[in-house]
Amino acid sequence: MFLSGTGSNYPVRDVNQWRGYVQSKVQFGLLKSETNQDVENEVVDFxxxxxxxxxxxxxxxxxxxxxxxxxxxxxxxxxxxxxxxxxxxxxxxxxxxxxxxxxxxxxxxxxxxxxxxxxxxxxxxxxxxxxxxxxxxxxxxxxxxxxxxxxxxxxxxxxANLTGSNASPTDGWLSSVSIPGSGVRE
Incomplete structure (x- = not known):
């Protein structure tokens, strides 16, 4: 496959190299080359x-x-x-x-x-x-x-269960003993 109509021919296999340069200057289409039959599955990024x-x-x-x-x-x-x-x-x-x-x-x-x-x-x-x-x-x-x-x-x-715990969240971490110096008792 090749690009034609720009004054030059560009192979499709190099489309990522020339496409940005050509696209802003000309409208183009892709045609399958008669000599290259194995490009049927080639993906071209447009x-x-x-x-x-x-x-x-x-x-x-x-x-x-x-x-x-x-x-x-x-x-x-x-x-x-x-x-x-x-x-x-x-x-x-x-x-x-x-x-x-x-x-x-x-x-x-x-x-x-x-x-x-x-x-x-x-x-x-x-x-x-x-x-x-x-x-x-x-x-x-x-x-x-x-x-x-x-x-x-x-x-x-x-x-390793590093992505999270299966345990249900609780407030069990609260204790009946206050944090030293806080002056608050639960």
Whole structure:
């Protein structure tokens, strides 16, 4: 599959790299290439940069200042991208946003309620999964490890009854002896 009609052809397998750049400039559609029959099951992400940013903000919850700093832009530019008023001109910045959004998707699919904490955990030789994405490293196995470890910790906590007690709450902690110095007796 490829994108055509922009003066160039872009392979679908690289859609996350070029989509943010092309989408704001041209209307496009995807056609299946005659020579590539094995892309039937390929999933293409057609969310806008704004959609990706909202996904990142809702799941990973970075501050706008933090995200703008990571992208090397002003907060005002980031707000324009978030509103859809403008798009990144730099494909690397758009790719970074898309990769953060894909990370958010993985955490959401796994039902991770603590994605912000997990994404910043320095679990990979002293760096976080976000640092892996910043460096352009493959983060797929790292996110799987984080998800698995989170599930294991949750399961261990449940087995050890650390997640809550089955006991009914009582006021048995109140005693007939007052707290020393309080001058109050129950």
């Amino acid at each position: 969310r806008t940069v704004s959609d990706h940013l909202n996904n990142v903000r809702n799941t990973l919850a970075p501050s706008m200042s933090e995200l703008a700093k990571d992208l090397g832009i002003t907060r005002q530019a980031l707000y324009k991208w978030l509103s859809g008023e403008s798009q990144p001109d730099d494909i690397k910045k758009a790719s970074y946003i898309v990769e953060l959004s894909r990370l958010s998707d993985r955490f959401n699919e796994a039902g991770m309620g603590n994605a912000k904490l997990m994404s910043k955990m320095k679990a990979f030789e002293g760096i976080s999964i976000i640092d892996l994405i910043k460096r352009g490293d493959n983060w797929q196995s790292a996110v799987n490890l984080l998800i698995e470890e989170t599930r294991n910790l949750k399961e261990a906590g449940e087995k």
